[in-house]
Amino acid sequence: MTVVNDPKHNREKRPRRRIRTFVGGSIKILLAAVILVGAAATYRHQIKTSPRLGRKKPPTQARLVQVIGLQKADCATTVPAMGSVMPAQQVTLRPQITGQIVEISEDVIPGGFVEAGRKLFVIDDRDYEILVQQRQSDVARTLKDLKVEQGNQAVARREYELLGEVVGEEDRELVLRAPQLASAEAAYRSAQAALEKARLDLSRCTITVPFNAIVQEKSVDLGATVSLNSNLVTLVGTDQVWIELKVPLGKLKWISIPRSNGDRGSEVKIYDPLAWGRDRFRAGRVLCLAGELEPQGLLTRLLVNVDDPFCLTLENRDQPQILIGSFVSAEIQGRTLESVFPIAWPYYRDGDTVWIMNEAGQLEIRPVEIVFSEPGHVYVRDGLAENERLVVTDIAAPVAGMPLRAADVEGAEQQARSTPGEEEDR
Numbered sequence: 001m002t003v004v005n006d007p008k009h010n011r012e013k014r015p016r017r018r019i020r021t022f023v024g025g026s027i028k029i030l031l032a033a034v035i036l037v038g039a040a041a042t043y044r045h046q047i048k049t050s051p052r053l054g055r056k057k058p059p060t061q062a063r064l065v066q067v068i069g070l071q072k073a074d075c076a077t078t079v080p081a082m083g084s085v086m087p088a089q090q091v092t093l094r095p096q097i098t099g100q101i102v103e104i105s106e107d108v109i110p111g112g113f114v115e116a117g118r119k120l121f122v123i124d125d126r127d128y129e130i131l132v133q134q135r136q137s138d139v140a141r142t143l144k145d146l147k148v149e150q151g152n153q154a155v156a157r158r159e160y161e162l163l164g165e166v167v168g169e170e171d172r173e174l175v176l177r178a179p180q181l182a183s184a185e186a187a188y189r190s191a192q193a194a195l196e197k198a199r200l201d202l203s204r205c206t207i208t209v210p211f212n213a214i215v216q217e218k219s220v221d222l223g224a225t226v227s228l229n230s231n232l233v234t235l236v237g238t239d240q241v242w243i244e245l246k247v248p249l250g251k252l253k254w255i256s257i258p259r260s261n262g263d264r265g266s267e268v269k270i271y272d273p274l275a276w277g278r279d280r281f282r283a284g285r286v287l288c289l290a291g292e293l294e295p296q297g298l299l300t301r302l303l304v305n306v307d308d309p310f311c312l313t314l315e316n317r318d319q320p321q322i323l324i325g326s327f328v329s330a331e332i333q334g335r336t337l338e339s340v341f342p343i344a345w346p347y348y349r350d351g352d353t354v355w356i357m358n359e360a361g362q363l364e365i366r367p368v369e370i371v372f373s374e375p376g377h378v379y380v381r382d383g384l385a386e387n388e389r390l391v392v393t394d395i396a397a398p399v400a401g402m403p404l405r406a407a408d409v410e411g412a413e414q415q416a417r418s419t420p421g422e423e424e425d426r
Contacts, residue, residue, distance in 0.1 A: 062403040067357050067389035075342050077254045077334035078374045081302070083245035085326050088305065089211055089237025096204045098227045099123035101220055108233055112215045113312065117208055121220075121232055125205035132202055135195035142188040149184040153177045212238045214310065216324075241309040241322055243270065243284065245330055246299045254334035254372065255302070257289045268304045269331045276320040282306055286332065304330065340371055340379040347392050348378045355391035355398065356384075363391065363402045 103122035107114045114120065156177050213235035220232055245268075247255070256266040265286030271278075283306070290301035309322035322328075348370070349355060356364040368383040389406065 062361065062405040063363075063395065064407050065357065065391050065393040065395070065404050066407045067391055070341050070384055070386060070388045070390050072339045072341060072386055075337045075340055075377075075379055077337060077372050077379075079247060079251045079254055079332040079334050080375055081245040081247045081330045081332060083243050083301075083304075083328065083330065085309075085322055085324055085328060086242050086244055087236045087324055088240040088242045089213070090216075090235070091210065092234045093120070093207060093210075093232045094230060095121075095123060095207065095226045095228065095232065097123060097128070097201050098225070099125075099127070099205065100225045101222055104222050108215055108218055110215055110218060113238065113310070114209045114213055114215065114235070116211050116213075119206055119208050121207040123205040123207070123226070125202055128198065128202040128205060132195065132198040135191065135198040138191040139188070139195050142184070142191040146181075146184040146188045149177070149181050153181050207232065209235065211235075212312075214238050236324060238310050238312060239307065241306050241324065242287065243268075243304040243306060243322075243328060243330065244290075245302045245304055245332070246294065247302050247332070249293070249298060249300055251334075252289070252300065255286060255332055256335070257286055257302070267333045269333075270304070270306060270322065271329045271331070272320070272322075272326060273329075275323070275326070280320050282309075282319060282322060284330075302332075337372060337379050337381075340381050341384050342377050342379055343390070345376055345378065347390060354380075354384070355395070357389040357391050357404050357406065361404055363395070363398060363400060363404055365398060365400045 100123065101121055102124045103119075105114070105118065105120045107118070108120055215233060216236050217234040219234070220226060220230065224230075226232065256264070258265045265288075268284040268286060270282040270284055271280075284304045287303040287305040290303065293300055306322060308316045311317055311319050311321050343354065347354060349365075351367070352369070353365050353367050356366050358364045366383060368380045370378045371381045372379045391404070393407075395402075
């Protein structure tokens with residue numbers, strides 16, 4: 001069979017195949033597009049016609065808090081301070097004569113208590129007794145010479161009067177033996193003074209306690225020869241001690257400081273928790289203000305007087321002893337604040353504010369200015385009103401205007417009246 005290859009026939013056949021292929025592909029694409037559009041229209045119709053659930057805002061929950069009613073009161077101020085104990089009286093005894101120690105009191109031991117006027121040391125007095133006898137002899141001799149000279153003057157005066165002569169003033173004194181009489185009188189007075197000095201030295205052989213004291217240091221023993229520069233014993237007074245307190249300069253206006261001997265200073269409570277425990281204290285009183293500031297210029301020094309620090313009297317027998325050199329804390333009772341709001345420290349918030357629950361039951365963050373602060377409390381005069389409700393519950397993220405509801409206030413009021421220190425004790 002013979003195949004005829006006709007180019008014209010092949011050219012007519014290729015376009016027909018291409019047209020059929022193009023038409024078939026276009027139909028498939030159009031069909032896919034119709035399906036997609038139909039699906040989209042169906043989904044849109046379902047979205048529009050399906051039931052919807054409305055989104056509701058959850059109800060606001062009011063925060064449960066404890067509140068107390070604010071009330072004005074007259075409050076006594078307390079200024080805290082710290083300081084060290086120092087003796088009000090302290091002396092190191094030295095002899096005023098030289099000699100050998102022949103007697104020492106059995107109370108002359110470190111820590112021993114000695115009363116005023118008690119004999120502590122005796123120096124050998126035999127030389128001084130002899131000297132007193134010699135001075136007595138000198139007085140007797142000069143007194144005899146004075147009396148003899150007084151007799152001679154009387155004779156000279158009679159002779160002068162009998163002669164009736166007129167002489168000058170200077171010659172008249174010589175005639176009447178005035179210089180001789182003056183010399184005899186001076187010798188007599190000198191002998192008397194020497195006798196008094198000898199008697200005084202004799203009395204100084206016995207050394208006594210100048211005031212009620214405790215022996216701090218003993219420096220000599222029996223048989224020692226002492227001179228004017230020898231230390232015998234160091235004594236510290238037991239009737240009083242002073243406590244030097246350091247107080248902030250801004251707190252002085254609340255403290256009563258005596259300006260004369262008749263004034264009474266503020267009362268002071270002295271604490272030594274390590275030695276006495278937390279609840280025990282001794283009472284003292286502000287004595288005076290030191291006239292200078294600390295080098296930093298922020299603290300000043302107050303002297304506080306405490307009577308009977310070693311509890312030697314009957315009324316203080318059960319009180320704790322105050323030891324010289326100990327470091328103590330103090331509470332100085334200051335002046336009274338009138339008509340202020342006392343607020344415990346935990347309820348005085350950051351930023352000098354307090355939290356108030358207003359009449360609408362919302363939180364109000366109110367700034368206040370404190371009049372006075374002390375450990376445990378601050379005192380506010382302005383910015384608050386009586387019977388306003390103070391929020392005492394801590395809120396993690398306080399926001400002004402947040403709704404609140406009040407809890408039982410009985411426990412909150414008791415908690416608000418106590419200081420943080422009291423809560424720890426409980």
